[in-house]
Each structure stands twice: as structure tokens, then as C-alpha cells.
Amino acid sequence: MASHRRPKQPNRARVSFLTAAAAAAVALSSQAAVAAPAKPGKDEVKAKVDALYEEAEKATEKFNGAKEQQEKLEKQIGQLQDQVARGQGELNELRNTLGSMASAQYRTGGIDPSLALFLSSDPEDYLDQAAALDQLSGQQVEAVQKIQAKQRTLAQQRQEAAGKLKDLDATRKELGDKKQTIQGKLAEAQKLLNTLTAQERAQLKDEDTRASRDDSARANLGSVKASGRAGAALAAAKTKLGSAYISGHEGPNSFDCSGLTQWAYKQAGVGITRTTWTQAKEGTRIPISQLQPGDLVFFYSDLHHVGLYAGNGMTLHASNPRGGVKYEKISYMEPQFGVRI
Structure with a gap:
């Protein structure tokens, strides 16, 4: 015999719980729908990619400028280093010439004290003492003045080369930064293109x-x-x-x-x-x-x-x-x- 017993009615607490659960499920579904934006279409992706390409091109031109500057600095530094090397050779020859004069003077009657002092101390410091030049012969004075001029030129060239090397380091850093920017923009563009279907x-x-x-x-x-x-x-x-x-x-x-x-x-x-x-x-x-x-x-x-x-x-x-x-x-x-x- 079939049972005609009425089903047991849920109590008030159970109804409240089920209602709250259903409401929470609806709220979560709504939030999920809001949190998941629509996939960008082909035209939108194209516009965004073109904008990224343009930004990458701006960085590219700055990269090209930095690269051109780097090549220019490297050339200038090479020329300065060659000049310094040649100048040092010329300075050594001038010092040898002055040394030969001192040897000849010694053989003919003794070396002049001021010349001996010049040869045995730092020439750059000694040459600034103008009074010492008065005690040398005309030929010796000319030789000393050539050495002084060459030393000053070498010092300027070395200082200029050091400045160029510092500029080169900064330019190389700029190159690295610009290259990283370019790669980032292009990678972002490719990522967008990959969101499209085949x-x-x-x-x-x-x-x-x-x-x-x-x-x-x-x-x-x-x-x-x-x-x-x-x-x-x-x-x-x-x-x-x-x-x-x-x-x-x-x-x-x-x-x-x-x-x-x-x-x-x-x-x-x-x-x-x-x-x-x-x-x-x-x-x-x-x-x-x-x-x-x-x-x-x-x-x-x-x-x-x-x-x-x-x-x-x-x-x-x-x-x-x-x-x-x-x-x-x-x-x-x-x-x-x-x-x-």
C-alpha cells in the first residue's frame, strides 16, 4: 500500500540557511561575470598592437642615436689614445736629447747644477720654476720648454680621453635601457596578437x-x-x-x-x-x-x-x-x- 504521509516541512532555520546560500551563489556568479572582461576583438587588438609598435619605434630611434654616439666616442677615444702613445714617445725622445746634452756638458767641464736637478726630480714640478731656466744654455732651455709643452699636452689628452670613456659608459647604459624598452613593447604586442584565434x-x-x-x-x-x-x-x-x-x-x-x-x-x-x-x-x-x-x-x-x-x-x-x-x-x-x- 502506497504511503500518503505528507513530507516533513523544513524548519525555519534550514530555510534561512538555504536562502542565504542561494543568494551567495548568485552574488559569486555575478562577481565572476564582472571580473571576466570580454576578449578583445581583432580590430581592438590591431589598434593596441600598432600603438605598441609606435612606442617601440620611438625607443628604437633613441637607441639608434645612442649607438651612433657610442661609435663616435669609440673612434674619438681611439684617436686620443693613439695621440697619447705618440706623444709619450716624443716626450721620451726629448728627455733623451736633454740627457745627451747633460752628458756632453759633464764631459767638457761638469754638469750644471740646475740641469742635474731637472734630470733627477719630477720635471713637471721643476719646469714651473722659471728661475731654473735662467741657469741653462739656450739650447737646453729650448729642450726643457719642449718637454714642458709636451707634458701639458699629454695631460690634457689623457683628461679628455678619461672624459670620453665616462661618456661612453653612460651611452652604453642608455643603449641597454633602450633595448630593454624595445623588447618589452614588442613582447607585449606579440602577447596581444597571441590572444587572437588562428x-x-x-x-x-x-x-x-x-x-x-x-x-x-x-x-x-x-x-x-x-x-x-x-x-x-x-x-x-x-x-x-x-x-x-x-x-x-x-x-x-x-x-x-x-x-x-x-x-x-x-x-x-x-x-x-x-x-x-x-x-x-x-x-x-x-x-x-x-x-x-x-x-x-x-x-x-x-x-x-x-x-x-x-x-x-x-x-x-x-x-x-x-x-x-x-x-x-x-x-x-x-x-x-x-x-x-
């Missing part, structure tokens, strides 16, 4: 490829033809379309922005400096409206990016690690002015 990454690549193809076609429609060394530089840069963008590289197979422009003009037989900021000071500055193919074009208010004007409102530049060397509308960036080399 399909999203493929779509992003297809979009970049189509844009680059359209920009290339638009650049080839330019009616003004390049000529002279600007034309030769642009022609050289065109041979590097599709090359990789790598911070600090200046060719021949990979470039950063100022590395490409420097390399291109070198192929045209023209030497220009390494960074965007120094390249902006070379040649003749011209407004954007007067650009001709092969002119340098500088972008953004701090001038951290440069390309070659390719005609028809286009630039040929080393863009970023995703785009490499390609054509692009100058209006996509923030063109400031051009420079005609």
Missing part, C-alpha cells in the same frame, strides 16, 4: 596584404617621375619592398624606418645620418604640398618616423614588425614636412 590572425594578415596591394597600385599611378639622387634612392628602396622591419637594422635585408632611408641614399652615393631627428636637419625642408618622389617625409610631432615619398600621396617606408617595408598613404599617419637631400 582565423582572426589569418583575417588580419589578409587585410594587411590587400591594403598593401592597393597602396602599391596607387603609388605606381604617380605622374611625377623621380630623378637624380632622390630618384636613385627611391629606386633602391623599391628593391626592398617586403623586407622585414627589425629595430636597429640598417640593411641590406631588414630595416627600421631611418635605417631604410639611410641605406637607400647610400646606394645613391649620398651619406646621411642614422636617426629620424638628425635626418630631419639635413638637406632643405619643404612643405608636404611640394614633395617630390625620393624626398624624405617625416611623421608625427616628435618626428620619430620617416619614409621616402613615392608619389601620388604615398610613402615607401619600413612600417613596423607586422607590415615590413611597404607603400602606404602618408595621410594614414601624421605627416609633418619633407626634406630634399
Whole structure:
């Protein structure tokens, strides 16, 4: 026989506990929903990555400047060290000459006391005593004065070399700091790209490829033809379309922005400096409206990016690690002015 007994009703304490537990579960679910932000979409990731690439490029140009300064200091230090070595040899010869004079004087009647004092004490201290020079012969005075001048020159050169070495240490530290900044920005950008699915990454690549193809076609429609060394530089840069963008590289197979422009003009037989900021000071500055193919074009208010004007409102530049060397509308960036080399 089936039982018709009514189920036992839960007491008030049990109801309160279950209600509180359910409320807590709902609250935790709500918090979890708030704490888990939506995954950024392809376009948002692209915008963030491009911003990181731009920050990395700013650091790259500072790195290039520090590297150029390091090479300059190393060259100057080498020249100073060579000068010091040669000067020390000349000083030794002068002292030998004076010693020969003293020996000859001794053989002919005894060495002059002042000359003996000069030879046996610190010359640099003794030479400052002008009264001692009055007791030497004219030839000996000339020899002593040459030694004095050489010693002072050597002291100045050694001091200058020491200062350059100190500057070099600071420059090397700056290089290390800038390199670390660049690597950090690029690593952050790659981390963002890795959040995309394989399909999203493929779509992003297809979009970049189509844009680059359209920009290339638009650049080839330019009616003004390049000529002279600007034309030769642009022609050289065109041979590097599709090359990789790598911070600090200046060719021949990979470039950063100022590395490409420097390399291109070198192929045209023209030497220009390494960074965007120094390249902006070379040649003749011209407004954007007067650009001709092969002119340098500088972008953004701090001038951290440069390309070659390719005609028809286009630039040929080393863009970023995703785009490499390609054509692009100058209006996509923030063109400031051009420079005609």
C-alpha cells in the first residue's frame, strides 16, 4: 500500500540557511561575470598592437642615436689614445736629447747644477720654476720648454680621453635601457596578437596584404617621375619592398624606418645620418604640398618616423614588425614636412 504521509516541512532555520546560500551563489556568479572582461576583438587588438609598435619605434630611434654616439666616442677615444702613445714617445725622445746634452756638458767641464736637478726630480714640478731656466744654455732651455709643452699636452689628452670613456659608459647604459624598452613593447604586442584565434590572425594578415596591394597600385599611378639622387634612392628602396622591419637594422635585408632611408641614399652615393631627428636637419625642408618622389617625409610631432615619398600621396617606408617595408598613404599617419637631400 502506497504511503500518503505528507513530507516533513523544513524548519525555519534550514530555510534561512538555504536562502542565504542561494543568494551567495548568485552574488559569486555575478562577481565572476564582472571580473571576466570580454576578449578583445581583432580590430581592438590591431589598434593596441600598432600603438605598441609606435612606442617601440620611438625607443628604437633613441637607441639608434645612442649607438651612433657610442661609435663616435669609440673612434674619438681611439684617436686620443693613439695621440697619447705618440706623444709619450716624443716626450721620451726629448728627455733623451736633454740627457745627451747633460752628458756632453759633464764631459767638457761638469754638469750644471740646475740641469742635474731637472734630470733627477719630477720635471713637471721643476719646469714651473722659471728661475731654473735662467741657469741653462739656450739650447737646453729650448729642450726643457719642449718637454714642458709636451707634458701639458699629454695631460690634457689623457683628461679628455678619461672624459670620453665616462661618456661612453653612460651611452652604453642608455643603449641597454633602450633595448630593454624595445623588447618589452614588442613582447607585449606579440602577447596581444597571441590572444587572437588562428582565423582572426589569418583575417588580419589578409587585410594587411590587400591594403598593401592597393597602396602599391596607387603609388605606381604617380605622374611625377623621380630623378637624380632622390630618384636613385627611391629606386633602391623599391628593391626592398617586403623586407622585414627589425629595430636597429640598417640593411641590406631588414630595416627600421631611418635605417631604410639611410641605406637607400647610400646606394645613391649620398651619406646621411642614422636617426629620424638628425635626418630631419639635413638637406632643405619643404612643405608636404611640394614633395617630390625620393624626398624624405617625416611623421608625427616628435618626428620619430620617416619614409621616402613615392608619389601620388604615398610613402615607401619600413612600417613596423607586422607590415615590413611597404607603400602606404602618408595621410594614414601624421605627416609633418619633407626634406630634399
